[in-house]
Amino acid sequence: MRHFFAFYLAVGSIMTRLVSPIHISSVSESSKLIPKSSLVTNDCFPALGFKTPKQTPHDVELKHWWCDAATEYAFVGFSYEVTACQSAEQLMDEFKDIRENFDSRYVRLYGACDREGFYDDIVNAAWENGLGVHALVWFGFNGDDIWIQRRDTLFASLHSNPKAKFMTRVVQFGSEPLYDNVLPHQQLAEQVELAKANLSSLSIPVTVSELAYGYQERGGAQDVLDAIDSINIHMLPFFSQNASTANQSWPLVLNDLDWFIAHGNGKKMYFDENGWPSVTSPSVQPNSPLAVSNVANEQAYFVLLDQHCEYLKHVVGGGIGWFAHIYSDNQEPGYGIYDSSGKLKFPFHPRTFC
Numbered sequence: 263m264r265h266f267f268a269f270y271l272a273v274g275s276i277m278t279r280l281v282s283p284i285h286i287s288s289v290s291e292s293s294k295l296i297p298k299s300s301l302v303t304n305d306c307f308p309a310l311g312f313k314t315p316k317q318t319p320h321d322v323e324l325k326h327w328w329c330d331a332a333t334e335y336a337f338v339g340f341s342y343e344v345t346a347c348q349s350a351e352q353l354m355d356e357f358k359d360i361r362e363n364f365d366s367r368y369v370r371l372y373g374a375c376d377r378e379g380f381y382d383d384i385v386n387a388a389w390e391n392g393l394g395v396h397a398l399v400w401f402g403f404n405g406d407d408i409w410i411q412r413r414d415t416l417f418a419s420l421h422s423n424p425k426a427k428f429m430t431r432v433v434q435f436g437s438e439p440l441y442d443n444v445l446p447h448q449q450l451a452e453q454v455e456l457a458k459a460n461l462s463s464l465s466i467p468v469t470v471s472e473l474a475y476g477y478q479e480r481g482g483a484q485d486v487l488d489a490i491d492s493i494n495i496h497m498l499p500f501f502s503q504n505a506s507t508a509n510q511s512w513p514l515v516l517n518d519l520d521w522f523i524a525h526g527n528g529k530k531m532y533f534d535e536n537g538w539p540s541v542t543s544p545s546v547q548p549n550s551p552l553a554v555s556n557v558a559n560e561q562a563y564f565v566l567l568d569q570h571c572e573y574l575k576h577v578v579g580g581g582i583g584w585f586a587h588i589y590s591d592n593q594e595p596g597y598g599i600y601d602s603s604g605k606l607k608f609p610f611h612p613r614t615f616c
């Protein structure tokens with residue numbers, strides 16, 4: 263994350279919601295009787311309660327492998343930065359923590375580790391702990407071409423590791439390639455199409471991890487929105503020019519979400535980089551003099567999302583699944599659920615269904 267510009271400047275007027283997200287629940291009486299499961303069924307990956315098989319499934323099983331996207335709303339997991347090139351053991355321990363202590367279904371990778379075989383370690387840790395992965399082709403902030411090599415390495419691993427396609431829910435291009443202007447939007451859309459073609463035999467979809475403002479400042483980049491399979495949104499209201507406290511941030515969330523509802527053609531949406539910082543740092547600077555960063559506000563932001571669980575569940579495309587950005591302060595100062603000494607900063611038990 264590198265946010266120190268007033269990037270909400272150009273945000274237009276509030277969009278009219280095209281599809282009313284609230285409708286009468288179609289949950290039948292009988293399904294209401296199913297006790298405290300987050301999902302109507304847990305025989306799909308990565309439902310809570312699903313047991314990942316010991317053996318790699320046959321390719322034909324891929325058809326019925328993933329849970330329906332409409333079950334992927336509310337809290338789905340953590341952003342997890344890999345720039346530290348965590349060891350296989352650390353990945354195993356932390357993915358276990360992420361799954362077992364927080365009821366996560368996914369990790370969303372952030373940053374890059376260029377160690378050989380690293381994505382295989384991710385796949386192993388995900389497999390052992392029953393977590394799906396939002397993989398990432400990382401551009402970084404240097405404006406160089408290393409992302410091409412990263413893309414090729416990741417794709418090679420997705421093709422060669424027989425477990426990888428069962429763990430990898432989506433490949434993201436990120437982070438914020440439009441906001442950072444790493445490629446003209448036409449070329450980014452073309453890269454998405456090429457990636458989709460490359461990964462189609464594995465049934466792995468492709469997305470871009472981006473702010474509403476990233477699209478808006480590139481004329482809407484409708485070609486990119488049309489190309490991506492799901493919309494993976496950076497929801498970081500602390501940077502809004504109208505930011506004050508997390509408790510007051512719901513209109514800011516809605517403002518960006520409504521833009522995606524209006525332009526996203528009903529695609530599945532995630533808040534994949536999503537949170538409120540407990541402190542500022544050189545790369546985390548507010549654009550509003552009233553923006554408050556402290557642990558109480560970091561926590562309050564996630565409570566706010568929990569309070570709007572029903573609303574988010576019924577957003578077009580199968581509801582909003584949200585990630586907490588980020589697992590630890592060691593990964594992004596101020597945004598961690600854990601502080602840099604490994605202590606939880608606040609109790610964190612977000613809803614996984616409603």
Ligand SMILES: *[C@@H]1O[C@H](CO)[C@@H](O)[C@H](O)[C@H]1NC(C)=O
Pocket residue numbers: 413414415417418459460
């Ligand atoms: C997919 O991409 C990899 C890495 O660039 C390449 O080696 C492979 O040939 C591609 N496969 C297809 C089917 O396009």
Ligand SMILES: *[C@@H]1O[C@H](CO)[C@@H](O)[C@H](O)[C@H]1NC(C)=O
Pocket residue numbers: 273503504513514517
């Ligand atoms: C921010 O505040 C200005 C001035 O009050 C208002 O016009 C604008 O709609 C607000 N934007 C959002 C996203 O709330």
Ligand SMILES: *[C@@H]1O[C@H](CO)[C@@H](O)[C@H](O)[C@H]1NC(C)=O
Pocket residue numbers: 507509558559562
């Ligand atoms: C946010 O609002 C809740 C009440 O809904 C209150 O309990 C909480 O203290 C507030 N948090 C902050 C950080 O102001």
